Amino acid sequence: MLQTSSNGRDALAGIRVIECGDFVAPSFAAKQLADLGADVIKIETPGHGDTARRRGPYAGEPDPERSGFYLYLNTNKRGIAVDLQRREGHEILARLARDADLIIHNVAPDEIAAQGLDDATLRAANPRLVVTSISPFGLDGPNRDLRMHDINLWAGGGAASLNGGGPGSDDMPPLKGFGHQAGFQAGLNAAVAALGAVYGALISGEGQLVEVSMQECITSILEMAYEFYPYMGLVASRLGHKPIQPLDFLECKDGWIFICCVEEHQWQRFVDLAGNPEWASMELFENRIARAANWDALQIFLGEYAAERTVDELYHAAQARRIPFAPVSTMGDLLSSEHLKVRGFFVTIDDGAGGDVVMPGAPYVHATTPWRIRKRAPRLGEDTDSVLADLGYDAATRERLRAAGVIA
């Protein structure tokens, strides 16, 4: 029997999860469960390991054991290195699956069987098992086997069409959001769907196959932009003027602020905060639609106002009047925020090599079973020996598998 590593004060204590595949989507899906107490065993490829190991950031020289992205995405997991292209690798996976509640992977649909992940076979040996497959386009349909990276999914799901360009710069390309947001969205959706299926299996005793299409994850968050087409025949565009203003960036003395007056009362309170300047009473700016149509002019007045103030000054003064301005936070601003400090949001984790890493902590706080760090991310193959021993592989067999390159 596999030993488990959490206790009853974690929401997902006793839930065993196997993660395989690569990079953001499955790692983040499983991280969310691990941080809530699930016992997650991550399978990586011997030698290379997860792509996040090669992404950094690094405190010093690049080192696959000290990549910040990896250390963040894999908190609270155990790690084993197994070659799932090999028959002996499939056997290890099958033994793990016998004792698991959930497998999460993003192995390409046409590779699933070759990597020992056929869900019907795995579930025959363990009926309560939930197998969650994440893929760019889902498990069927004409695009199933297309090759996609994060930027392609952000574009292919429709989000890139909504950003970039704008007045005076409509020749600029559609612009993606920073980072690997398609991977994160897929990881979120996979965690939702997988936990739903695991809850169902706790009641019925029956697991199932769950599939997540990354493209559909992005399409599902286009806000009202998609519906303009079926409702009004209009295609939302990133180009031209915004429909209402102010809802934009202004440069202050020491950084940028986002000013946000959606409702008329918010604008009036802002005008009051600004000391009722003459320009505010101009007909050009009489309502939010006029303010958008004449944003070129309004922007100049507002810009002059903001330029004389600090971000903090304007942010807190606006919020004191219930106007929803927000700082355009730099990473430094976030790390030094008093509010986040009081809430204990950032956590410090050792990197396993003598360094400390400060990273985002709990995205939500459960009062009874709080999100918590029990252990740092695993080094490549750190738990291979102990996990395989628990599965019944004796020392001689492990040695043979290691020599053959099946495990590391």
Place this chain on the structure above:
Amino acid sequence: MSDQRTTRPLAGIRVADFTWVWAGPFCTLQLAHLGAEVIRVESASRTCVTRLLPPWPDGQPGVNRSGYFNQYNQGKRSIALDLKDAQGMQVARDLIRQSDIVVENFAAGVFERMGLGYSVCRELKSDVILISMSGYGASGPESEYVSYGPAQVPMSGLSSLTGYRGWRPMHIGISYGDPTAGLQGAVAVLAALIHRRKTGEGQFIDLSQWESTMALLPEGILAQSMAGSAPERDGNHDALWAPHAIYRCAGDDRWVSIAAADDDEWRRLASVVDPALASDPRFATAALRKQNEDALDAAIGAWCATRTAEQTRDILQAAGVAAYPVMTAKDLHDDPHLGSRRYFVDLPHPEVGTRRHMGIPYKLHRTPLAVWRAAPCLGEDTDYVLREVLGYDEEHVAALRDAGTLS
């Protein structure tokens, strides 16, 4: 009953949904997708913001006509209830007594001041799970600040990392913190539900939209905390991989995204675009391609400019290169792949007719999920909730209606 999907995992779970705008409704949408009975508590005097926003068919506003509301409230019920009225509050408490999960996304402290905080909910239902999804979280010096969806993007740090090289910070085009918090909230609630199943214990969950969005920005935050500086804004480029960009294609504002993650992918791309590129020493390694990225983009951009986005995709994908058009709403609406997967939902609605909506991005194979009906009209299920869920008799319902409580 026709609306019970008895096999879905959350069948039998009831959610009292006090949410509005997008973050909260996106959380309860996931629970509805998974089979929970989600009952929106709404009122005509304090209408959900999205009921008042376009798009509307024929441009005619109406609380039941918004595509924004109708998108994110599919498969839920609606009771109209005046919560400023003591009898209305009694109905709300009765609903919580019959619910497993309570979800709200007011600013911190508001739900409590309404008389419905966790201690009250727990008295009404001892194992209840309450999630509060405020902008800033329930504690901390800024907890009562107002938070709007569009402002969460800059607040989270995403804007300072997003933008063209050398340009000012930019938005990302959607109120990204809202759906992110909604999904994070659904994860938090499902985990609490699993804990309750094992222990019989409910609990309070404090979610901050700000924090749940920062959880998606480790690449920026850790660059600062580990290496001392945040990544520079660099358009669609990647820190390590090149090419990695969106290129203009033939046609009116048509674009394609192309990325190569390693030398193999680069060689396949180069062999299609121009075999001379494959042997060009400026592009021989990932580091060199990154160093000479402007020249690289110019060469690939010139090739894309004479082809449609779809041709570009087809040619490059046939060679094993990651390339895909920038899809517009119309492209998605007409997309054969999404069509073949039956992703979209076309359900009749009494006021807007049958309109196409975005569906569920995950599938459960043994217990299939489906949106069982379009988003509710305001108060559409008032009678059902009072009679079937709360067990009120006809007289009781009539008295509430006469008193104006049910609007």
